[in-house]
Amino acid sequence: xxxxxxxxxxxxxxxxxxxxxxxxxxxxxxxxxxxxxxxxxxxxxxxxxxxxxxxxxxxxxxxxxxxxxxxxxxxxxxxxxxxxxxxxxxxxxxxxxxxxxxxxxxxxxxxxxxxxxxxxxxxxxxxxxxxxxxxxxxxxxxxxxxxxxxxxxxxxxxxxxxxxxxxxxxxxxxxxxxxxxxxxxxxxxxxxxxxxxxxxxxxxxxxxxxxxxxxxx
Amino acid sequence: xxxxxxxxxxxxxxxxxxxxxxxxxxxxxxxxxxxxxxxxxxxxxxxxxxxxxxxxxxxxxxxxxxxxxxxxxxxxxxxxxxxxxxxxxxxxxxxxxxxxxxxxxxxxxxxxxxxxxxxxxxxxxxxxxxxxxxxxxxxxxxxxxxxxxxxxxxxxxxxxxxxxxxxxxxxxxxxxxxxxxxxxxxxxxxxxxxxxxxxxxxxxxxxxxxxxxxxxxxxxxxxxxxxxxxxxxxxxxxxxxxxxxxxxxxxxxxxxxxxxxxxxxxxxxxxxxxxxxxxxxxxxxxxxxxxxxxxxxxxxxxxxxxxxxxxxxxxxxxxxxxxxxxxxxxxxxxxxxxxxxxxxxxxxxxxxxxxxxxxxxxxxxxxxx
Numbered sequence: 001x002x003x004x005x006x007x008x009x010x011x012x013x014x015x016x017x018x019x020x021x022x023x024x025x026x027x028x029x030x031x032x033x034x035x036x037x038x039x040x041x042x043x044x045x046x047x048x049x050x051x052x053x054x055x056x057x058x059x060x061x062x063x064x065x066x067x068x069x070x071x072x073x074x075x076x077x078x079x080x081x082x083x084x085x086x087x088x089x090x091x092x093x094x095x096x097x098x099x100x101x102x103x104x105x106x107x108x109x110x111x112x113x114x115x116x117x118x119x120x121x122x123x124x125x126x127x128x129x130x131x132x133x134x135x136x137x138x139x140x141x142x143x144x145x146x147x148x149x150x151x152x153x154x155x156x157x158x159x160x161x162x163x164x165x166x167x168x169x170x171x172x173x174x175x176x177x178x179x180x181x182x183x184x185x186x187x188x189x190x191x192x193x194x195x196x197x198x199x200x201x202x203x204x205x206x207x208x209x210x211x212x213x214x215x216x217x
Numbered sequence: 218x219x220x221x222x223x224x225x226x227x228x229x230x231x232x233x234x235x236x237x238x239x240x241x242x243x244x245x246x247x248x249x250x251x252x253x254x255x256x257x258x259x260x261x262x263x264x265x266x267x268x269x270x271x272x273x274x275x276x277x278x279x280x281x282x283x284x285x286x287x288x289x290x291x292x293x294x295x296x297x298x299x300x301x302x303x304x305x306x307x308x309x310x311x312x313x314x315x316x317x318x319x320x321x322x323x324x325x326x327x328x329x330x331x332x333x334x335x336x337x338x339x340x341x342x343x344x345x346x347x348x349x350x351x352x353x354x355x356x357x358x359x360x361x362x363x364x365x366x367x368x369x370x371x372x373x374x375x376x377x378x379x380x381x382x383x384x385x386x387x388x389x390x391x392x393x394x395x396x397x398x399x400x401x402x403x404x405x406x407x408x409x410x411x412x413x414x415x416x417x418x419x420x421x422x423x424x425x426x427x428x429x430x431x432x433x434x435x436x437x438x439x440x441x442x443x444x445x446x447x448x449x450x451x452x453x454x455x456x457x458x459x460x461x462x463x464x465x466x467x468x469x470x471x472x473x474x475x476x477x478x479x480x481x482x483x484x485x486x487x488x489x490x491x492x493x494x495x496x497x498x499x500x501x502x503x504x505x506x507x508x509x510x511x512x513x514x515x516x517x518x519x520x521x522x523x524x525x526x527x528x529x530x531x532x533x534x535x536x537x538x539x540x541x542x543x544x545x546x547x548x549x550x551x552x553x554x555x556x557x558x559x560x561x562x563x564x565x566x567x568x569x570x571x572x573x574x575x576x577x578x579x580x581x582x583x584x585x586x
Contacts, residue, residue, distance in 0.1 A: 011412055012415055015419035016419065022426075054462075059404060060462075084411050108414070108415055108418050111417075113423065
């Protein structure tokens with residue numbers, strides 16, 4: 001997998017690069033701002049861009065805008081946006097009309113290396129990965145969302161958040177220290193409560209959750 | 218000398234005489250008062266002329282009609298000076314003008330009387346001197362007494378206005394400086410401690426992968442990582458409390474939307490504001506709404522809550538309401554803090570919270586949009 005990184009803080013950029021290279025991911029370019037990101041993408045044609053939301057010169061949402069522009073120019077490009085905070089407003093803008101190949105995670109999720117690498121693979125392959133905080137916020141925004149959320153058990157809610165992150169049933173089971181069978185039961189129950197038909201693929205499940213949230217919004 | 222007493226009457230009569238030599242009429246556009254006045258002047262002039270004629274026919278001698286002229290001239294002078302004094306604005310200034318009108322009439326009478334006694338009776342000493350001095354002193358004393366308040370108050374007012382202007386300017390500067398400073402602190406946190414902790418979790422993650430076959434070490438690293446995550450989350454909340462990133466990036470409406478979503482109250486948000494407001498105004502409005510929604514979530518047991526932002530000329534009006542149990546204490550520490558925040562921007566905050574009928578908080582913040 002060929003990756004471009006857009007991150008202005010050297011400390012984080014170097015940490016990311018080291019982590020990716022150790023795991024046989026090819027970092028083809030490291031840039032510090034939006035315009036350089038667009039040039040690097042045009043020059044290297046990577047599979048994935050990892051972009052910090054806050055980049056110079058404005059240090060507000062420069063990275064998000066650059067990521068949206070990068071996807072407009074190159075729709076097959078996977079974009080994983082990292083941030084110190086997540087906002088559903090940004091998630092909606094990033095997703096736009098096309099949920100394929102989108103990721104939006106809190107920066108500290110990188111520390112959970114296996115999950116992070118899974119997320120990278122998933123986004124590069126056209127999947128959707130959303131931070132569990134985004135999902136919580138999306139659910140909370142919905143009219144009557146409290147009813148839906150209160151109908152989920154604590155464990156079901158954890159499972160839903162992990163699903164939204166693009167984790168497989170096995171990964172969810174490992175993360176929660178339960179058997180894959182138990183996870184499947186939770187998922188079936190969640191889909192029943194949210195009135196969704198179950199699907200096989202991870203990213204489809206996220207899409208279904210998203211579609212449901214969008215329609216209800 | 219004869220001219221002195223007669224001239225004013227002559228001038229007044231002559232002006233009317235141009236169109237109608239002997240008598241003015243109301244048809245000339247005069248008010249009733251002016252009409253009576255000009256009739257009186259003509260009568261005075263007529264009497265003066267008649268008395269002079271009688272003196273001439275009577276074999277002349279001591280020119281006694283001069284005294285009559287003086288007597289007839291007094292009402293005329295009073296009329297002139299009174300109408301001059303009345304042109305001043307009501308209050309102390311007009312009162313002072315009236316006093317000076319009387320003083321000057323008195324002075325003129327004294328001087329003319331002295332002139333007559335000098336010319337007709339040969340009196341040598343200037344006897345009115347002390348009387349004139351008294352009149353002048355009395356007039357000046359009265360003026361000082363009547364106007365000193367005014368002079369002092371005007372000075373005090375000017376000083377006060379300058380002070381208010383200075384305070385307003387420096388406070389605005391302080392509020393703006395504070396907003397900039399908070400933004401800097403938030404950025405320092407973001408680029409400093411937060412970034413460092415994220416870098417730490419990345420290193421810990423890498424270490425964790427390398428020691429997979431050593432469960433003890435792996436558990437240790439995992440714990441360290443969890444601590445780092447907690448620190449990151451705490452710093453994020455802290456940074457959000459200083460400058461909510463969405464507020465800084467996208468403005469009030471977006472930030473309030475995100476805020477309401479986090480409370481999960483199903484808050485409806487309406488706004489007719491356009492564009493961005495001053496950072497200090499946005500911050501104040503944001504924290505008012507945040508505090509109000511916190512109260513709603515904690516205490517109100519509400520089924521419905523709403524936020525309304527409206528742009529009125531020169532003012533942002535924020536209304537936050539719920540249909541909960543009401544009874545909020547307007548002097549409680551939370552609301553008092555909000556009031557201080559709003560008043561620092563010359564805004565106002567009102568709370569309506571009848572028991573059992575919900576709470577509505579309204580805030581108006583002056584702004585130049």
